[in-house]
Amino acid sequence: MALIPTAEAQARMFALKEALPVETVPLLDARGRYAAGDILSKRTQPALDLSAMDGYAIRFAERPGPWTVAGESAAGGGLGRALAPGEAARIFTGAPVPEGADSILIQEEAGRDGDSLTMTGEGPPRIGAHIRRKGSDFAEGDILIPAGAPIGAAAIALAASGGHGALPVRRRPRVAILSTGNELVPAGEPTTGALLPASNGPMLAALLAGTPAQVTDHGIIRDDLGLISAAFADLAGGADIIVTTGGASVGDHDLVLPALEQAGATIDFWKVRMKPGKPVMIGTLGGAIVLGLPGNPVSAFVTATLFLKPLIAHLLGSARPVPPPAAARLGEALPATGGRAEYLRGKWSRGLAVPTASQDSAGLAALVEAELLIVRESDSPALEAGADVEIIPLA
Ligand SMILES: Nc1nc2c(c(=O)[nH]1)N[C@H]1C(S)=C(S)[C@@H](COP(=O)(O)OP(=O)(O)OC[C@H]3O[C@@H](n4cnc5c(N)ncnc54)[C@H](O)[C@@H]3O)O[C@H]1N2
């Protein structure tokens, strides 16, 4: 199969499966998901003209004072009647402005003697000062959160303010992680000789821990065609995404592709024109998408960032599952690229993006320093320090 560019690979991956079914969940459960339809407001906010300050509601257009204080309006209540000419009302932040009042005099600039109120300073800067008008935030029927937009803390506050206690979202994707390799032992267990701890499973689970995905790490499978194929068949019914690491390349012990074929999977593509991460493969098995990531730990991290996380956002119905790259300036010169796009691990230095010293696709000690990926298209020329580049921030 020919190598395909990253953006094409992402688009083909999204085309394999539609967003998951809709469910309506309490506000907090919607956090990190995406609106499954336009969320419309059930109410107008503010519902009435409200005071933005503690002070007095006055008829400022009529006169600069004095006024007679006719009563009080507190948040959640109101004066109960309109102000007559010559009258003012004591008022507090968030309280309804009585009819007839046109401005708020803040209490620091008010003089009070019994029922008589005077201005001690310049007074309100203009007619209408310190009044939040009815509907100035949003009106009933307004779109508060468009379909496909992310639901974070501010969107949850907006939805609550708009009268919602629950929101329609897509159900949580179920993600099964499999690590392959005879050389791997579970993290924390003793290693001898050529054995090494499996780090990709914990890395992937950690990467997804901040997303709504329901992640199960199925541990390590030996490089055995029958075992890997049986594991795929086992997982296919209960997962939306099966993600593997290792065994994705071309060696005699790289068995993920034949195991998928043996389990009845359809492979959509294998190999992306990217560095690191070339051996990525994507296909479908039953209702699940299978994502075969390379074993090299940095390659697995980069491909999980560029494919696995966007796939989860896609299944959750995100309108923009691939986050747009950000603009940055390079802190160091970079050589020309070859036939693959490069995703250099980098960090910030005085506001400039600088590659980490090692770009080895197995080097975790360098990866831990990385705050961003510097994106370089294939076959692009050398860049001077100070050049504009695109970056992908690493959360
Ligand atoms: N002749 C070729 N050889 C290779 C090619 C190629 O095109 N032609 N591609 C290279 C590239 S690029 C990559 S990336 C690797 C990917 O290989 P695999 O996906 O088959 O991964 P493995 O061979 O199984 O392992 C690679 C490396 O990573 C270590 N590993 C694997 N799993 C884990 C884990 N869970 N935790 C920690 N470390 C893991 C493994 O021990 C190997 O050292 O292939 C190149 N070869």
Ligand code: MOO
């Ligand atoms: O492209 Mo491989 O993923 O370099 O290490």
